[in-house]
Amino acid sequence: MCAPIPRNPQPDHRVVALRPSLADGAGVSAEYAALDERLAVRAPAGVPLEHAAALPPAALTAEQALDRPGPGFAGRLLVCGAAGAVGGYLVRPAALRGLHPAALARPGDAEAVRGLGAPEVFTGAAPPPAGAYDAVIDAAGRPRTVQAVRDGGRCVSLTPFAVPDPERSVDAEVYGVRTDPAMLDTPARRVEDGHPALRIARVLPFEEAPRAHALPEAGGTRGKIVLTPGS
Known part of the structure; x- marks a missing residue:
């Protein structure tokens, strides 16, 4: 359940949320933004707020992606990009669901x-075997990982520019995150307990926004890039 947030939040209430505009792939960087309080959940205790702000998009994407292979999925899962900003949140929740996820990193x-x-x-030196998995979740933009899915399996890409080519009878899709405060509270509490630790690559000031966008585009980022307003 969501941690209860007062109907009239006060300045000292620490919360995190995913705004619908971000889930839709639109939005801008701003020092202040209006937010529907029903979207907010309690931020992880003991975590700097600028770090906690990186949790909603990555953790929600991961939790929702694990639902895409189907209700009660218990098959063989391969996570591509398992050390990245989103992929790093996929492995542990998958294990907590009773899966034994293989990973590509x-x-x-x-x-x-x-x-x-x-x-x-x-x-890269030892790629996963072809057709060995019931589902692949690609968080690294590698559409060729569809080759690791068995006939009739499912391939879920989390990057819109890396759509797997249809092949065999594999069900391939591109999935984008949606707002879900009830689901967000679960990873927030896990981070609070230290499992997993938040994955922050850089914290940069607003004036370095172009650099913040360029870093993940260059590849190899191991966590989220956080922009913070000036003091």
Whole structure:
């Protein structure tokens, strides 16, 4: 359940939320923004608020992506980009659901991804076997990972520019995050308990917004880029 937020929030109430405009792929950076209080949940205690702000888009995308293979999915799952800003939130929730997710990551990230709960980690030198998985969730923009899905399986891409080509009888889709405060409260409480730790790559001031957009586009980012207004 959502942590209760007062109907008239006070300045000292720490909350996080995902605004619908962000879920729709639109929006701007601003020092202040109006927010429907029903979208807010209690921010993780003991976490800097500018770090907690990175939680909603990544964690909600991950939690919702795990629902895409279908209700009660209990098959073989491969997470692509398991060390990234979103992929890093996919592995542990999958393990908590009773799955044993395999992961695809860069060689230097293999041990960290195993620590998240992936018993099997593939790297570029050792790609996953073709047709071995019931579902693939691609958080790294690698549409060729559809080859790892069995006939009749499901491939979920979390990046709109990396749509898997239809092949065999694989059900492929691109999925975008939606607002869901009830679902957001679960990862917020996990972060509060330290599992997993928030994945922050950089915290930059507003005037470095162009750089903040360029960093993830260059690839290799291991967490979210956070923009903060001036003091």
